[in-house]
Amino acid sequence: RKEVEQDPGPFNVPEGATVAFNCTYSNSASQSFFWYRQDCRKEPKLLMSVYSSGNEDGRFTAQLNRASQYISLLIRDSKLSDSATYLCVVNRQAGTALIFGKGTTLSVSS
Amino acid sequence: NAGVTQTPKFQVLKTGQSMTLQCAQDMNHEYMSWYRQDPGMGLRLIHYSVGAGITDQGEVPNGYNVSRSTTEDFPLRLLSAAPSQTSVYFCASRDQGDAYGYTFGSGTRLTVV
Numbered sequence: 135r136k137e138v139e140q141d142p143g144p145f146n147v148p149e150g151a152t153v154a155f156n157c158t159y160s161n162s163a164s165q166s167f168f169w170y171r172q173d174c175r176k177e178p179k180l181l182m183s184v185y186s187s188g189n190e191d192g193r194f195t196a197q198l199n200r201a202s203q204y205i206s207l208l209i210r211d212s213k214l215s216d217s218a219t220y221l222c223v224v225n226r227q228a229g230t231a232l233i234f235g236k237g238t239t240l241s242v243s244s
Numbered sequence: 245n246a247g248v249t250q251t252p253k254f255q256v257l258k259t260g261q262s263m264t265l266q267c268a269q270d271m272n273h274e275y276m277s278w279y280r281q282d283p284g285m286g287l288r289l290i291h292y293s294v295g296a297g298i299t300d301q302g303e304v305p306n307g308y309n310v311s312r313s314t315t316e317d318f319p320l321r322l323l324s325a326a327p328s329q330t331s332v333y334f335c336a337s338r339d340q341g342d343a344y345g346y347t348f349g350s351g352t353r354l355t356v357v
Contacts, residue, residue: 168345177334178287180345221287223345231277231302232336232346236286 136235137161140222143238151212155238157205157222167198169207170221172237178221181207212242246270250335250349257325257356265320265352267335273347274340276318277302278310280331281351287334293318325356 140157147153159167167184182189184196184205195208205222222235251266269276277292279302289302291310299310307329309321318337322329332353336346 170345177348177350178346179348183345230300231275231289231292233289234279234287236284 137226137233138222138224138235140235141238144241145238146241146243147212149212149214149242149244151242152208152210153212153240154209155207155220155222155240157207157235159203159205159222159224161224161226162200162203164203164224164226166225167205168223168225168232169194169196169205170223170234172219172221174218178234181220209240212240214242214244216240217242248335248337248347248349250333250352252352253350254353255355257322257354259325259327259356261325263322263325265322265333265335265354267318267320267349268316269318269337269347270316271337271339271347272315273337274315275346276312276335276337277346278308278318278320279334279336280304280329281334282331290320290333322354327356330354330356 169181170178171181172178184198186198188197193210197206219237219239221237223232248269274295278290279287281287288304293299293312332351334351335349338344338346
């Protein structure tokens with residue numbers, strides 16, 4: 135089993151839609167959590183960190199459930215520019231590198 | 245502030261050749277990592293470092309060597325290139341605090357023929 139697993143996708147949605155991505159992680163000792171965005175043939179870029187209390191950045195909301203080892207990302211009012219691959223990322227413990235899920239592709243159409 | 249700089253951007257190697265992918269960061273980050281990205285596989289960790297003189301293996305270290313003689317530089321060496329090493333390679337760095345995500349370089353696209 136992969137350490138970080140995501141919805142397989144792809145997600146194809148119209149502009150204005152709300153879309154949710156889910157992610158699970160297997161190592162209960164994991165300490166920090168992130169969502170990254172990757173555009174085609176580009177490097178991944180940090181979208182947002184994820185906290186147990188939940189956090190919001192504009193149209194994006196991230197949630198963490200440590201008991202279920204589950205991370206989510208909600209995108210409201212989707213824009214064409216949101217089309218990308220979204221990567222769920224976990225830091226299993228201090229002093230180690232980040233572990234990436236395979237990513238979920240989002241395509242927003244007009 | 246240049247961030248994370250990777251060179252070269254593109255490279256074609258013949259099977260059996262060796263080469264070094266360069267990675268440098270100017271943010272005084274302690275943590276640096278190398279990932280490879282293949283279609284359908286996501287990013288897989290090759291090697292990482294938590295500071296100068298300290299390196300450790302990731303998920304797919306075979307065929308690669310690293311060293312970290314300075315905080316700024318973290319080169320990745322391919323010892324004897326194989327077609328299976330055809331991939332996009334990303335170097336990344338982050339600050340020491342766990343809450344910080346990685347800053348990535350723009351990648352090196354390597355083809356081994």
